[in-house]
Amino acid sequence: xxxxxxxxxxxxxxxxxxxxxxxxxxxxxxxxxxxxxxxxxxxxxxxxxxxxxxxxxxxxxxxxxxxxxxxxxxxxxxxxxxxxxxxxxxxxxxxxxxxxxxxxxxxxxxxxxxxxxxxxxxxxxxxxxxxxxxxxxxxxxxxxxxxxxxxxxxxxxxxxxxxxxxxxxxxxxxxxxxxxxxxxxxxxxxxxxxxxxxxxxxxxxxxxxxxxxxxxxxxxxxxxxxxxxxxxxxxxxxxxxxxxxxxxxxxxxxxxxxxxxxxxxxxxxx
Numbered sequence: 001x002x003x004x005x006x007x008x009x010x011x012x013x014x015x016x017x018x019x020x021x022x023x024x025x026x027x028x029x030x031x032x033x034x035x036x037x038x039x040x041x042x043x044x045x046x047x048x049x050x051x052x053x054x055x056x057x058x059x060x061x062x063x064x065x066x067x068x069x070x071x072x073x074x075x076x077x078x079x080x081x082x083x084x085x086x087x088x089x090x091x092x093x094x095x096x097x098x099x100x101x102x103x104x105x106x107x108x109x110x111x112x113x114x115x116x117x118x119x120x121x122x123x124x125x126x127x128x129x130x131x132x133x134x135x136x137x138x139x140x141x142x143x144x145x146x147x148x149x150x151x152x153x154x155x156x157x158x159x160x161x162x163x164x165x166x167x168x169x170x171x172x173x174x175x176x177x178x179x180x181x182x183x184x185x186x187x188x189x190x191x192x193x194x195x196x197x198x199x200x201x202x203x204x205x206x207x208x209x210x211x212x213x214x215x216x217x218x219x220x221x222x223x224x225x226x227x228x229x230x231x232x233x234x235x236x237x238x239x240x241x242x243x244x245x246x247x248x249x250x251x252x253x254x255x256x257x258x259x260x261x262x263x264x265x266x267x268x269x270x
Contacts, residue, residue: 001025002116002176008037009044011264019045020052024095026102027058028178029088029113035062039069046077053080057094057102059112060085088114091189099123105189107180109214115177117190125165135159172270175230179237181211182220187227194270196225197262200235203251209239218248222255232270236262 001008001022012019027035038056045054058066063085070081086094088106095102098121105115124146132142137151137159145151151159175190177198190196201215210217218235225233233256238245245261252259260268 003028003034003178004038004041005033005035006037009041012041014265019048020050022054023052024055024057024102026095026116026176027056027062028107028115028176029109029111030059030062030065031111031179034178039073042070042077042081043074046074046079050077050079053082055082055084055095057084057086059088059114061112086114088112105175105177105186107177107186108183109179109181113179115175115180115186117173117175117193119173120171122171123168125161125168128163128165131164135164137164174270175228177224179214180216181214182216182224184223184227187224190228190230193228193230195232195234195268196228196230197234197236198224199237200248200252201237201239203242203247206239218251219255222252222259225256225259230256231258232268233259234262234268235259 001024004025004027025038027038035058042054056066063083066083074081084094086104088104091104091106093101093103100121101119103117103119105117107113107115125148127142127145132145135151135153137145141151145161145165148161150161151164153159172194173192175193175196177186177196179199198221199216200218200221202210202217204217204219207217209215210220221235222233233252235248235252238248242248249259249261
């Protein structure tokens, strides 16, 4: 999960996501709309009988307050919460497992802020059942084939791996760029990203507001996606003055056509 505003629990229930499958939360910065739902949700997990540990990655400035909140509201939980302080000024891998890495993206906002780049690791190749059966490859060799190795028949014939398998699924990546002023250099850090979420608080006619409050316009978000050669752009964090978000969408699509609004409850497939 990335960020945890006040309505997070409600949205998670609406999405029918299993709370027990959540094992890490990444907080971009310590503004209320990104963090005020965290302590309540952690408390709810405890009431539901959670026992698996949960990891929280957040700006290091939040650590003292977070520990105070845990002591005040969540001191009797039956599961461990591990806080990982994040240096928002550095680009570094802060999480890794067998399928995924999470890397910080330094941003520029009114408080220390970092985006996150989620990148899948390359998976294993897929067995071609017809070819495997044709060449009589034993079951004991399947893991070797998935790892990319050739197979040598009992007669000494080398059967190339490319004949016996098909390529692994393409790896996907997702860049989450929370509240930030426009950073032209950001595109080089997320080159070729599959999907980019970038804040788009204002349209260009309010660029002075964006610069004052260290936010971005929809046009600037689209420039980042274009320069990063992203496949898809999601824009969000719209100012409340936009009762109709169509102008923001139109402005972004003029630069980067494959742009969509990141509205609540919408599911985007990569």
